[in-house]
Structures are given as C-alpha cells and as structure tokens.
Amino acid sequence: MKDLDSFPKVALGVFPTPVQKLENISKLLHRNVYVKRDDLTGLGLGGNKVRKLEFLLADAQKQGAEIVFTTGGAQSNHAMLTAAAAGKLGMKAVLVLKKRGVTECVGNQLLERLMGTDVRFVDTDDYADIYREMDRIGRETGRPYYKIPCGGSNALGTLGYVDCAREIAGQGIRFDHIVCAEGSGGTMAGLALGAKLFLPGTKVHGMMVDRDPFDRITPALMREAAALLEAPLEISPRDYHLRDMCGPGYAIASEAGNAAVSLLAEREGLFLDPVYTGKAFAGLLEMAEEGAFSEEENILFLHSGGAGGLFAIRMQGFGQGAL
Ligand SMILES: *Cc1c(COP(=O)(O)O)cnc(C)c1O
Numbered sequence: 287m288k289d290l291d292s293f294p295k296v297a298l299g300v301f302p303t304p305v306q307k308l309e310n311i312s313k314l315l316h317r318n319v320y321v322k323r324d325d326l327t328g329l330g331l332g333g334n335k336v337r338k339l340e341f342l343l344a345d346a347q348k349q350g351a352e353i354v355f356t357t358g359g360a361q362s363n364h365a366m367l368t369a370a371a372a373g374k375l376g377m378k379a380v381l382v383l384k385k386r387g388v389t390e391c392v393g394n395q396l397l398e399r400l401m402g403t404d405v406r407f408v409d410t411d412d413y414a415d416i417y418r419e420m421d422r423i424g425r426e427t428g429r430p431y432y433k434i435p436c437g438g439s440n441a442l443g444t445l446g447y448v449d450c451a452r453e454i455a456g457q458g459i460r461f462d463h464i465v466c467a468e469g470s471g472g473t474m475a476g477l478a479l480g481a482k483l484f485l486p487g488t489k490v491h492g493m494m495v496d497r498d499p500f501d502r503i504t505p506a507l508m509r510e511a512a513a514l515l516e517a518p519l520e521i522s523p524r525d526y527h528l529r530d531m532c533g534p535g536y537a538i539a540s541e542a543g544n545a546a547v548s549l550l551a552e553r554e555g556l557f558l559d560p561v562y563t564g565k566a567f568a569g570l571l572e573m574a575e576e577g578a579f580s581e582e583e584n585i586l587f588l589h590s591g592g593a594g595g596l597f598a599i600r601m602q603g604f605g606q607g608a609l
Pocket of ligand 1: 563
C-alpha cells in the first residue's frame with residue numbers, strides 16, 4: 287500500500303483538529319459522546335472540505351491550473367471554501383452553482399461577495415449541464431483549468447478523510463462509533479475506508495442528508511480511494527452504516543435537525559447547521575434512543591462545519607422546516 291504522505295498536499299488548514307468530550311450531552315444520553323472539531327479546520331469558517339481541498343488543489347497546482355471550477359447549490363460550503371483556498375494559493379476560482387437554495391447575498395453568498403469570487407448560476411438540476419458550462423467558460427478564457435466535482439467527492443478528495451481517520455487514531459481515545467453527515471459521500475467514504483486501515487473495530491455511520499443512492503456511492507468511493515492507495519482491501523456492506531436523515535429534502539431544515547441544532551447550542555455552546563450537522567446529530571440522538579450504543583462505548587461525532595449556511599437560514603422559518 288502507498289503511504290498517504292506520498293500524495294501531494296497543500297497546507298490550507300490547522301491540524302490536528304481537537305477532540306472534545308460533550309459533557310452535558312454525555313450526561314443526558316448516559317453515553318460517552320465526543321466531537322471531532324472539523325468545524326475548526328482553520329480556513330474561512332472551517333469545515334470538512336478543507337481536508338479534501340488540501341489534496342485536490344495540490345493536484346490542480348501540479349497540473350498547472352490557473353482557474354479552479356467547482357459547483358454545488360447556492361449555499362454550498364464546499365464552493366465557498368474552494369474560493370477561499372484558491373485565493374490563498376493565487377488561483378482564480380469560478381463557482382458554477384445550481385440556481386437552487388438561497389441565492390441572495392447572505393450566508394456563503396455573502397462570504398463569496400467579500401472574497402470577490404466569480405459566481406455564476408445555472409438553472410438546472412443536472413450536474414452534466416454544469417460541467418459542460420465549466421468547459422465552455424474554461425475554453426473561453428484559454429487558460430489551464432481544473433474541475434472539482436460537487437463536494438470535492440472524488441477518490442482524491444476522499445483521501446482527506448482517510449487522513450482524518452489516521453489523525454483520530456493518533457488522538458488517544460478508542461472510538462467504537464463515528465457518526466458523520468453524508469452529502470456528496472467523500473467524508474463518509476474516507477472515514478469508513480480510513481477506519482478499515484487505521485481504526486480497527488470502529489463502526490462508521492453516515493447520516494444521509496440527501497436522496498442520492500449512497501448505498502452505491504459510498505462503497506464506490508471507498509474502492510476508488512483504496513485503488514489510489516493501492517490498498518488490497520475488499521469493501522463490503524459491513525464496512526459502512528447508513529441512515530436516512532434527509533427529512534423533507536436536501537437543504538430543507540427538518541424538525542429533528544433543528545432540535546439538535548438548538549440542543550447543542552444550548553448545552554454545549556456548539557453551533558451545528560440545519561443542512562448537514564444538525565440532521566446528522568439528530569441521527570446520533572435517534573440511534574442512542576434505539577439502543578445502538580452501549581454505556582461503556584465511546585462515540586465520536588464529526589462536526590463537519592457549515593457555519594456559512596447557518597447564517598443563510600430565515601429565522602422566522604426556524605422550527606418550521608424552512609430554509
Ligand atoms: C459538504 C458537507 C458535509 C458532507 O460531506 P460530504 O463529503 O459531501 O458527504 C457535511 N457537513 C458540511 C457542513 C458540509 O459542508
């Protein structure tokens with residue numbers, strides 16, 4: 287197997303991120319619940335995409351790209367962080383976003399305005415249209431460009447979370463369960479593959495916040511990332527655990543998710559977001575209720591960020607499922 291450190295990475299963030307015990311939540315649930323603070327990855331307002339971008343933008347640089355394209359919805363945390371990272375590295379980011387979600391100048395749209403990011407909207411539900419538009423713009427500029435898929439979730443981006451699993455293995459606590467949000471798949475796939483490599487016995491649970499076929503996407507990304515690493519591993523359904531926490535739809539707040547956002551804000555001074563981490567933590571609470579964790583087990587929740595999106599919420603809609 288190849289060494290993870292043999293893949294080029296650009297330094298964008300601050301690692302390792304802290305692991306903290308959620309004392310009040312642990313008391314409430316009679317379980318040992320910890321949080322991995324990937325909301326503090328140290329670029330922009332933090333978040334999981336920084337780990338993926340360290341690998342992806344190193345590849346873009348290696349290929350001599352001057353322009354970096356990526357995509358997502360209007361409030362994509364990934365797109366915002368790609369723009370922040372590209373700016374730091376002296377590359378130009380062009381965000382070709384789906385005209386879906388809150389397009390006004392709030393949340394991540396505001397942050398992009400502050401960075402002077404080139405943001406374009408395409409009124410489509412099909413990413414094929416978006417990638418075609420990227421190629422059109424790219425050709426028009428005549429400059430070398432690099433396309434990053436939605437969420438940075440390809441095999442190379444997934445290595446960011448294989449790396450995170452290795453980091454967790456070095457932080458001194460043995461975890462029986464890791465719980466994370468799953469939106470485009472790279473974070474979950476990386477953690478699940480990384481657990482197989484560095485955290486034997488740890489179960490990784492992906493809380494699905496979108497309606498994509500994650501039962502296919504997750505093992506496919508795990509296999510592609512394992513192939514990059516030349517790791518001779520068999521990936522089976524026992525290696526990843528999925529739970530539907532989407533509620534009314536992607537980027538539409540759910541009652542359970544909003545309740546989790548409030549609970550963590552009130553009891554732990556920790557701010558989750560309604561699109562990803564709130565729904566994911568709601569999944570952890572449901573699992574605890576169902577008896578999925580025993581009292582002596584250690585549970586680690588990955589806080590994957592999302593602060594930008596939190597500020598795009600229409601407060602009058604809070605609790606009513608509107609974003
Ligand atoms: C993108 C994102 C996720 C989901 O990660 P994927 O790798 O896309 O599945 C979770 N939380 C936040 C805050 C995100 O921005």
